[in-house]
Amino acid sequence: MILIKENRCDFCGTCVAVCPVDAIELREADISIIHETCIDCDICIWVCPIDVLSSDNKPEDKND
Numbered sequence: 001m002i003l004i005k006e007n008r009c010d011f012c013g014t015c016v017a018v019c020p021v022d023a024i025e026l027r028e029a030d031i032s033i034i035h036e037t038c039i040d041c042d043i044c045i046w047v048c049p050i051d052v053l054s055s056d057n058k059p060e061d062k063n064d
């Protein structure tokens with residue numbers, strides 16, 4: 001699951017632009033992840049310029 005440090009986001013929109021399944025909603029000063037849609041590709045984590053996004057996925061979860 002993608003986690004957001006909401007008080008750090010500057011709402012640049014970079015993560016929204018790269019998400020392949022449109023799972024990030026950005027409305028002015030409000031950002032949220034649609035977890036039902038997110039495929040945990042982690043692309044948004046890589047592109048955020050100020051490290052607002054992170055994942056709580058543990059590698060062992062993939063093997064269950």
Ligand code: SF4
Binds near residue numbers: 020023024033039045
């Ligand atoms: S992890 Fe991938 S699918 Fe999920 S919100 Fe980020 S870019 Fe979109």
Ligand code: SF4
Binds near residue numbers: 031048
């Ligand atoms: S890329 Fe980072 S700073 Fe930009 S809108 Fe997404 S979470 Fe916020």
